[in-house]
Amino acid sequence: MTADEELDAILATLGGELDDAELGRRAARFRSALRRLGDDPAEATRIDGLVTDARDDPSVIALVTHAVQADPVAWNEIVERYAPLVWSICGRFQLSAGDREDVAQNVWLLLVERLGELRQPAALPGWLATTTRRECLRVVTAARKSGQPQTTPEEERQFADHDAGIDEEILIAERNAALGEALAGLPDRCQQMLAMLLADPPHSYAEISATLQIPVGSIGPQRARCLERLRRSYALIAGGPGEATPGIRRRGAGA
């Protein structure tokens, strides 16, 4: 036996092979862990927090690839991730709630039809933004034709300005996705506290103190620690500047 083979033989005895009985027990336990993962959103959030490397995240590209193959899980994730983007663009056109729903529905239907034609999967957010804007304009134009209040040239100019704003919308949507991922990676107590502080309207310190069962005096220091952790992991995920509230740089601004 060469020294190399001998080393291999020793290393092989260091492995952690489970015997059949133990593997059976562990596999059964893992099955129930899988069920809990499906049933309990808090557990799902905890497990998602383990994936802190943005490169492991199913990128837009992977999502689009799977969605093209009619994978319903990928579809759901696309809608979940980009619904806020579609919604906020509708908001800029000051559509009624009913019109917004129509526009959103049309956008997703168009996406189902056209997804296969998308040359660059990474361009999905941009495509969604443009399509949403076009659909919003269609609704506004139809309202004008049917004799409802007309848009003035001033309003038309405002709509044109929205084009510039859409880049920001996309940036904000991407930023929110990264921020959500960073939030999910924080300890439960931090998540709870930040959620209560970020709520609109924010909860009072007295309410936070009662819910989390911590003295009012320690909310400030704990908040600072949680924000610091969030800032660090967000910077890691987004590769961003690592500010607590990163400013959105407008393309071309300052040029």
Place this chain on the structure above:
Amino acid sequence: MSLEEEYDDQVAVLYRRSAGRVQGFLISMGCDRGLAEEITDDAFLAARRRWTHVRSFDEPEGYVFKIARNERSKRQKEHDCRAKELHPDTYDGPRAASDDLAQLVADRIVVRQALRQLPARQREAVILRAIAGLSEAATAQAMGVSVGSVKRYASEGRQELRRLLADYRRQQEGNSQ
């Protein structure tokens, strides 16, 4: 059967095939058994959450090892599963009943201790390749480095292990004379 159930089954099959080796890797890296079990299960659950993405990999277990590796370095600080001095009594393996067995147990202790003296990346590469039985490509994925680096780390690590093992043997012979 729904798609979600189908995915559950696929991950459960992967678990049966690879859980022992993921756990073996963690224990070899110095985790105690309880923590190693916990991290092993969590790493497979993480693969389940990303299964639409992970299932398209050539070797999905590389992803599981990657999560396990990251979690070990994160949780090690909390649990302090850092290498404690190993003592023959702490072995759950067979007691030394014959000279051969005594030699094997002694060798295991030496190699385990020698592993701890390797630089972190060499140690990981040797364990993932030789103990966990990963391919070079899956090891590269788990460690986030190139296949070329895996080859280099593993061969340097093995060379150092052979040297330490030989040193120990010489020392032993010296003592017995």
